[in-house]
Amino acid sequence: xxxxxxxxxxxxxxxxxxxxxxxxxxxxxxxxxxxxxxxxxxxxxxxxxxxxxxxxxxxxxxxxxxxxxxxxxxxxxxxxxxxxxxxxxxxxxxxxxxxxxxxxxxxxxxxxxxxxxxxxxxxxxxxxxxxxxxxxxxxxxxxx
Amino acid sequence: xxxxxxxxxxxxxxxxxxxxxxxxxxxxxxxxxxxxxxxxxxxxxxxxxxxxxxxxxxxxxxxxxxxxxxxxxxxxxxxxxxxxxxxxxxxxxxxxxxxxxxxxxxxxxxxxxxxxxxxxxxxxxxxxxxxxxxxxxxxxxxxx
Amino acid sequence: xxxxxxxxxxxxxxxxxxxxxxxxxxxxxxxxxxxxxxxxxxxxxxxxxxxxxxxxxxxxxxxxxxxxxxxxxxxxxxxxxxxxxxxxxxxxxxxxxxxxxxxxxxxxxxxxxxxxxxxxxxxxxxxxxxxxxxxxxxxxxxxx
Amino acid sequence: xxxxxxxxxxxxxxxxxxxxxxxxxxxxxxxxxxxxxxxxxxxxxxxxxxxxxxxxxxxxxxxxxxxxxxxxxxxxxxxxxxxxxxxxxxxxxxxxxxxxxxxxxxxxxxxxxxxxxxxxxxxxxxxxxxxxxxxxxxxxxxxx
Numbered sequence: 176x177x178x179x180x181x182x183x184x185x186x187x188x189x190x191x192x193x194x195x196x197x198x199x200x201x202x203x204x205x206x207x208x209x210x211x212x213x214x215x216x217x218x219x220x221x222x223x224x225x226x227x228x229x230x231x232x233x234x235x236x237x238x239x240x241x242x243x244x245x246x247x248x249x250x251x252x253x254x255x256x257x258x259x260x261x262x263x264x265x266x267x268x269x270x271x272x273x274x275x276x277x278x279x280x281x282x283x284x285x286x287x288x289x290x291x292x293x294x295x296x297x298x299x300x301x302x303x304x305x306x307x308x309x310x311x312x313x314x315x316x317x318x319x
Numbered sequence: 320x321x322x323x324x325x326x327x328x329x330x331x332x333x334x335x336x337x338x339x340x341x342x343x344x345x346x347x348x349x350x351x352x353x354x355x356x357x358x359x360x361x362x363x364x365x366x367x368x369x370x371x372x373x374x375x376x377x378x379x380x381x382x383x384x385x386x387x388x389x390x391x392x393x394x395x396x397x398x399x400x401x402x403x404x405x406x407x408x409x410x411x412x413x414x415x416x417x418x419x420x421x422x423x424x425x426x427x428x429x430x431x432x433x434x435x436x437x438x439x440x441x442x443x444x445x446x447x448x449x450x451x452x453x454x455x456x457x458x459x460x461x462x463x
Numbered sequence: 464x465x466x467x468x469x470x471x472x473x474x475x476x477x478x479x480x481x482x483x484x485x486x487x488x489x490x491x492x493x494x495x496x497x498x499x500x501x502x503x504x505x506x507x508x509x510x511x512x513x514x515x516x517x518x519x520x521x522x523x524x525x526x527x528x529x530x531x532x533x534x535x536x537x538x539x540x541x542x543x544x545x546x547x548x549x550x551x552x553x554x555x556x557x558x559x560x561x562x563x564x565x566x567x568x569x570x571x572x573x574x575x576x577x578x579x580x581x582x583x584x585x586x587x588x589x590x591x592x593x594x595x596x597x598x599x600x601x602x603x604x605x606x607x
Numbered sequence: 608x609x610x611x612x613x614x615x616x617x618x619x620x621x622x623x624x625x626x627x628x629x630x631x632x633x634x635x636x637x638x639x640x641x642x643x644x645x646x647x648x649x650x651x652x653x654x655x656x657x658x659x660x661x662x663x664x665x666x667x668x669x670x671x672x673x674x675x676x677x678x679x680x681x682x683x684x685x686x687x688x689x690x691x692x693x694x695x696x697x698x699x700x701x702x703x704x705x706x707x708x709x710x711x712x713x714x715x716x717x718x719x720x721x722x723x724x725x726x727x728x729x730x731x732x733x734x735x736x737x738x739x740x741x742x743x744x745x746x747x748x749x750x751x
Contacts, residue, residue: 176320177350178437182357185429188364205349206321209393213326215667216394219660220332228651232541235647235667236534240550242386243531246524249353250360253520255560261553262528269546285329293322317605359523363516372507376685379503379523380678384694387675390668397664402701406672409693416687461749464608465638466725470645473717476652493637494609497681501614504682508620530674537641538648573617581610 177202179249190251196304197251200263203300204245207270207293211238214277214290221284230276230287237273240266241297248304260313263301270298321346323393334395340448341395344407347444348389351414351437355382358421358434365428374420374431381417384410385441392448404457407445414442465490467537478539484592485539488551491588492533495558495581499526502565502578509572518564518575525561528554529585536592548601551589558586609634611681622683628736629683632695635732636677639702639725643670646709646722653716662708662719669705672698673729680736692745695733702730 180198183190190197211234218227218234244266247254274294281288305314324342327334334341355378362371362378388410391398418438425432449458468486471478478485499522506515506522532554535542562582569576593602612630615622622629643666650659650666676698679686706726713720737746 178354178433179357181433182354182361182430185433186357186361186364187428187430201353205353209345209349209389210322210326212390212393213323213330216396216664217326217330219664220330220396224660225657228656229541231663232538232648232651233543236538236542236546238390239531239534240546243527245353246356246382246527249356250520250524252360252364253517254524255521255557258524258528258553258557258560261549261556265546265549265553268549269543272543272546284331286326286331289322289325289329360520363520368516369513372512373685375519376504376507376682377687380682380686380690383675383678384690387671390671394664394668397661398668399665399701399704402668402672402697402704405693405697405700409690409697412687412693413690416690466642466721467645469721470642470649470718473721474645474649474652475716475718489641493641497633497637497677498610498614500678500681501611501618504684505614505618508618508684526678533641534644534670537644540648540652572619574614574619577610577613577617 177205183251186252188252191309192251192304192307196307197248200300200304201245201248203297204241204248204266207297208238208241208245210290210293211235211241211273214286217284217286227280230280233269233273233276234290237269237294240269244301256309257313260305260310260317263305264317267298267301267305270294270301274298321349327395330396332396335453336395336448336451340451341392344444344448345389345392347441348385348392348410351441352382352385352389354434354437355379355385355417358430361428361430371424374424377413377417377420378434381413381438384413388445400453401457404449404454404461407449408461411442411445411449414438414445418442465493471539474540476540479597480539480592480595484595485536488588488592489533489536491585492529492536492554495585496526496529496533498578498581499523499529499561502574505572505574515568518568521557521561521564522578525557525582528557532589544597545601548593548598548605551593552605555586555589555593558582558589562586609637615683618684620684623741624683624736624739628739629680632732632736633677633680635729636673636680636698639729640670640673640677642722642725643667643673643705646718649716649718659712662712665701665705665708666722669701669726672701676733688741689745692737692742692749695737696749699730699733699737702726702733706730
């Protein structure tokens, strides 16, 4: 259980984002970053590591994008909305390509199955946050 | 709820650390990194920000140390035990000094009170992990 | 002097990005992340810290976005081009808003003047890389 | 060329560390983090990737430890000296084990040779900084 919501409720100022959506996105990014990091460690210990190099590379990328996104989402009183918008879109795409790659190995390795599920959940949480009123103008400009 | 333990249980290899302690430390570092990042955002919005510059600086440091510690603990099949030992000791100290500083403001700002509590919990989780058999020799050399 | 270019020249595979542009973007992100981190430390020691809270918050954000961008650019054999495109656009915007904020304090504090200059240089290096052939389709879709 | 020294010279306060040593350690950590990240990308593209999984895991760890160390060293006006001491010791060990592992592949892959060299340079820069007067008491307690 994270303290993200408790901290948001204690923030000295108005936040123009739905706090349920924001909390969900922060926690999803935190989970995804940790799970992807762990998935790399396990992949590197598999006998058929040569078949999962793309999964390893995408998981490393995904952990870094999710860590950055989690951090900026954790500074909602100040973070520029244009940056958040672009970063969330980068995160949605990264989590999606990472999930697609890990799913290829999900039948043989449980860690890939879990990782793919957590990546999908993060893509959804970030997509949901992008539907917030605060991003409406930016989403229209970006073509959805 | 994180997926740290589920991922550890799916790892293809033996881990010489107590999985309950390891999971607790990973989750405590994740929580502490997020909470400290959020605490900085709130402190920067307080009217008396000039009185809490040390808290801001320590929270920034604490977030970075906890993120690194969480990541190395999430690669337990490969991470060098000597590095983990030193990093966990850095993390215990960082969380302790950060908690002490945030506690000075806890009576006036709830985000500092929460942050101090989460930092203390992380210091404890990392200290508990350092008591594991796997670190016994290194702890003896380090003088406890 | 970084080793980014030497490492790119030693990579076992073709990279569909101009290596001069890629190297410049990697080094600009590395410089910007470090400078922003340092700028926060100095701002927190200024007597008039209360007037520069936005600069501190943007510099923290900018360091995180630049670190993530630098890392994905450092994995060019595998990183998804759609993610790179969105992340570079997030980075350009973050560096621009951070530069604008730091410039407000540049006349009084040399660290803000340096930081603004380094942020501008990073925005330019990332913009230049976005003009690469490899991003042409994605840039068209994004409206430039 | 980094701006680390220019920023340190612009800092509004006394720093109890030798600025040449501090600058060298900041730049060495920045280089090491970038080079290790790049080395992983190249290793994952080698045909014999199965023989270099330890190098990949250590490089991922090394990038994370160096990023954290670079960041705390970039906040010298505030960072707790006890934390810096422990973190620098973690960094020295991480860079050393990573260099030893990459050296095993240096004859066959130039990126490993470069990476090993950069890791050794970082271990040395951090060791040199640990010899500073400011860490003398802590070094004595740690047994050198």
